[in-house]
Amino acid sequence: MAEPRTWPLGDAHHSAADEEFLLDLLDEAVTSATEASKAALLAAATGAPELPIAAAVDQFAAYARGMLAGGVADGFLRST
Secondary structure, eight states: OOBOOSSTTSOOBOOHHHHHHHHHHHHHHHHHHHHHHHHHHHHHTTTSOOOOHHHHHHHHHHHHHHIIIIIIIIIIITTO
16 A cells, blocks of 8 residues: 655655555445445335435435545545
C-alpha cells in the first residue's frame, strides 16, 4: 500500500494503484452492506403496505459510490 514514512512524523505517500485498490475495496463494502440491508428491510416489511425499500437502498448505494468516485476520493485521497 502506501510507501513507509521516511521519518516518524513524515507523510506516507500512496500510488494510483493504492488508490484504485482502496476504492475497489470500499465499493465492494458498499455493495455488500446495501444488499444485506435491502434483504433485511424487505424481510422485515413482509406483509406491510408496499414501501419503496429497494429503490431507496439502490439510491443510497448510487450516492455512496458517487461520493467514493468523486467527492471523498478527490477531497481525501488526492490531498495526501
